[in-house]
Amino acid sequence: MSKVHVSTTVNGEPVEFLADTRDTLLDSLRDSLGLTGTKEGCGTGDCGACSVTVDGTLVCSCLMLGVEAQGKKIETIEGMANGAELHPLQRKFIEHAALQCGFCTPGILVASKALLEKNNNPTEEQVRYWLAGNLCRCTGYDKIIRAVMDAAAEMRGAA
Amino acid sequence: MSVSALLTPWFQRRCVSFVLVCGSTIALWVDLHLTFGQRKCIHKEHRFQKLQGICMNYHSPSSFADAARIAAQATGITRYLAGGTDVLVQMRAGAVTPDDIIDIKNIAGVHDISRTADGGFVIGAAVSGAQMGAHADLCAAWPGVVEGIELVGSTQVQGRATLTGNLCNGSPAADSVPGLVAAGAVAQVVNASGTRDVPIEDIPAGPGRANLAKGDVIASITLPARATGGGDAYMRFTPRTEMDIAVVGCSISLTVDGDTITSARVALGAVAPTVVLVPTAADAIIGTSLDDAAIDALVAAVTAAAKPISDKRGSAEFRKDVVGVLAKRVAKKAYARAKGEAV
Amino acid sequence: MVKVNLWSGLRHFTDGQVVVEVEAQTIGHMIDALVGKYPGLGPIFEGGISVAVDGDIVPPDTSKPIDDSSEIYLLQQMKGG
């Protein structure tokens, strides 16, 4: 089977992989690069578990081909913490018990980070609408929203 | 027997996947069924060659002329790839495995929103909803058009979804299309013999189908300059607040002189096999100051124009009820915008 | 004799009785005694049931001791999510 050689940057590191042209970026991340923190919940862009950023834009990695990653800058959950230092969102999610099963958590964290980079002082409604594409079936969202708002507040204070 | 038997297990997934892609109907999946019927016949004859053949050819041309040429020369199933938020869903569901997929995102200008000499907007084929929402002048001139594209999918989908893709996907419920139709936008269609302008309302041909020939590709969509005293708006009805397909959609673009509506275009989504332009609804409010009588006439006109079906997303009766409600709300919003009121 | 409250759907296996008395010192013995007395109950119990002893719902084969003062109800098998 002929595969395509793809060179890209993931979490700041240059990487190369061979992609079947039918592989999604999600397939490439998980199966070719072993970055399984990004999850597949639906494969149709309806659950957000596969959220990553590509050149700074939040996308569903299940809705992008692996071969499209050529020359792009990809950020995944694995790159969110700065070494041993967790991102404030990651700390606040633990502190607020904003996860139960934890399966949707990587996608929600990546999406929330993208929000706070755009708007460091979102209203509850803005957070809820921004995250509408990230399904969570365990928490009823309450603690997730609180964790994002609290992380935003801390980051504003720190800034 | 064997071909259809072979297809049967697959067939269901296809219907499902297309329902999800664009709330489509029989017309779409029968159409596909045939495509696949042929494909599988080939598959059976040249099994091993076709085995490799299953691996899809990915093209990344640098000009629309090249893209059109590749498409024209392709022998199997061909798909253009812009945002990919529909085609990848179809591929994941096993509904479509293109032999050739043509990624247009490396063509110069496709990511740009540029202005025409008279102040209109040219929106490149790969411009995402997120880009449009971030474009202040576009949002100020055509808020209804932006409202439409911004309702397509999640924040994540917004990062990729395009006007062109939403249009070519051919869903009667496509949220960005009524706004384009109401705005009087035109698409620049490129093929081997050149480029032509096609009004948006002439492109949808039915659920999942577009009036585009083999080799045709939409390079951009042009919105006219916003006339002074102009305003537009789009609203849809969905059971959830987000992440839904429109059960009914309505967009109205109008201009006012003082309090009087001097021109209007009304477009409806999800109440017919395609997005429809409803001149009778426009006539109902042109020349009025959107008084109660005009609103009643508008509601009557859109309700009469709506020819919805009953499906899993809503009954025909419900759609006929709600299309009037939306038209009333949208008209008031567009009118207020035309008069420069903040809404 | 311990008094066992059946569900009334079992009546047609117990000559119309909804409360039956058997000699038993444990739940396990009680189940055996019931089946001995009313063989029609065998398949029902095989299919799985729960037993409530003084309000505590326990599995049917336990050696949990019971006496004449125990409140005993047979219930359909408990399932949880």
Added chain:
Amino acid sequence: MAKDTNMSDFRWIGTRPDRPDGLDKVTGRARYGADIQAANMLHAAVVRSPHAHARIVKIDTSKAEALDGVKAIVTRADFPTGLTGEDWDLQENTMAGERALYDGHAVAAVAATSAHIARDAAKLIEVEYEILPHVIHVDDAMAEGAPVIREGAAGPAVPPGLHPNVVGYTEFGHGDVAAEMAKADLVMERSYKTEATHQGYIEPHACMGQLGSDGKGEMWVCTQGHWYIRKMCAAVLGLETAQLRVTASEIGGGFGGKTTIFMEPLSLALSRKAGGRPVKLVMSRSEVLRATGPTASASMDVKMGMTKDGKITAATANFRMQGGAFPGSPYDMALYCAFAPYQIPALHHVGYDVLANRPKCAAYRAPGSPMGAFAVESLIDEMCAELGLDPMEVRIKNGSKSGDKASYGPTFGVIGLEETLVATKAHSNMSVPLGPNQGRGIAAGYWFNHGGETSVSVALSEDGTVQVSVGTPDVGGSRASMALMAAETLGIPYENVRVNIAETGALGVNEPTHGSRATFASGKAMHGALTQAINEMCKRAAAKWKIDPEAVEWKDGAAVPAGPNAGQFPPMTIEQIAKKMGSTGGPISGHHESVPGGVGASFGAHVVDVEVDPETGHTKILRYLVVQDAGRAIHPSYVEGQYQGGAVQGIGWALNEEYIYDDMGRLQNPIFLDYRVPVASDLPMIDTVIVEVPNPGHPFGVRGVGETGITPPLPAIANAVAAATGARIRHLPITPTKLLAAIKAK
């Protein structure tokens, strides 16, 4: 809340430390079902029936076999024969035999060197079907002339003369219904329906199975209960249970839907056929919705008598549920729970379990209880409206108390419904003024909770830290509650406890994390195991001090002389004992196996405010309150999380979620775009109040909190919508289409 006063007794219980697995789960490191890779691994795909009911005439796999990279294909012919009862049901559901019984029923599976090849090969498997008449809705399936899904499937309790699709029947009650109805000032009878919904866990089922020709196998799988996976796979494939070792991955939600098998045996069968290569099988979302275990749909008639002053005198219920093409709908649990919150002098219940051409239902959070509550709590509300009574007062007036007899017979132990209703009535949400098109609804709910087979072991490490091995997968923070209870019991820091979810080779049989049992049952068993270890540590101290072990007690993480007569010795800490254990008698551990009794039932009450758009029938949730008796909240944050998550699943069930079939019996919405679970922007914050009426049957008073919360939302929302619009919806979900039609019909 009572909680705070109770708090003083404890050092760890009731605190909110970081969960032990938190870091793994916010960094993407936690490994779920599909996150596994193995050398030489194959990928599998499943061919599924597109028909609701069809005879399988022929399966031709030759083209698929010819495909490069295909290593194994299995059909039902590869499974052992002669199974009976539930084992046969499981096997038949795993892989169709003579007939496909529902849209999505597996008919063949293929393993190949890549997922793409496996999917391509699945498309090349030719299946010839003879389409048979099908039936989808429960009342149709019971009706004369309905297609028979399986002859002879009826259970022994089913009376003669019913349609063969009726496979289960129950009947129970007490008192003289006719006489008590006669005492009522108002007798009302209504019919209610709920549609099938799915648990909607975000992680699709995934496993990797490996099985050699020697019958020894391994499985990695996302499940609520890996001993159940082991038992069921062994039964379906005819394996020796102990030869199969099952490891539970982290689990991306279950809610009851991952307590049984669906495609797991296929990976093992394919592996065996592929020479023992590991086979990974991951479902797509549409496979999850079409071919796993949604809940039953229900059709229910309820009749009730009430006096002018709100006393319920008598009631009857007739519940009919379809649980798919196999026995097992929760018709019985629904009846047990329906009237449990109330004391009613005369009751009569009748229930039917009915087959239909749908996937085999699985448990879903308090199985059956939400349907029963929808019918009963809606009817109480309708009668309160008719009699001009306050629905809260009526519930308090009729509410069950400790020592009362439950509606299904047995006597309640210590229960907290009264405290729950009083706390609800007192909550500020009850007095928020409502605007136009707004309405408030309340409802109560009940779940038994469950003990179940449990085996736990604990072991002391050389440095005095403690490892706890449980068999109940952590679906929502149970590692934290286990570690808190262990720290409390031993008097050591929470951080010094490591809680592991052990694989099937490491412990005795454990039932799944179901029935809200993990913190109750594994916690209780862990307490027994720790007590054993503590006794051993006291013995080691006694030996050192040369005193009688009975003269030593355990206090604040150390062995101490029990009293002045025992002698004067400084406390011997767990660290000191651990350091020396190798030379004082060897490893110190404890284990406990039991089916714990003393289960404490949990009652809840919900209050919801909605606003309805009278022109579109759209319902918006403005405010939501959950009040529930936890017995004791070990980690209050995760208790609140259970309340909030259950409530939102109930909100989805009430408003938007349903299985929609076309007239060919094909599921029309097998994706998250059209199977509409609530999204963040649909909801307000979910307010919670944790009531704590400790359960005397648990060392720390735990009841179990997972399930009750999904029960009240269905009726509470229907009641709120009726209050807002005057339109009573008796058939869930309350879609805009239904509600607008009802508003117009007024």
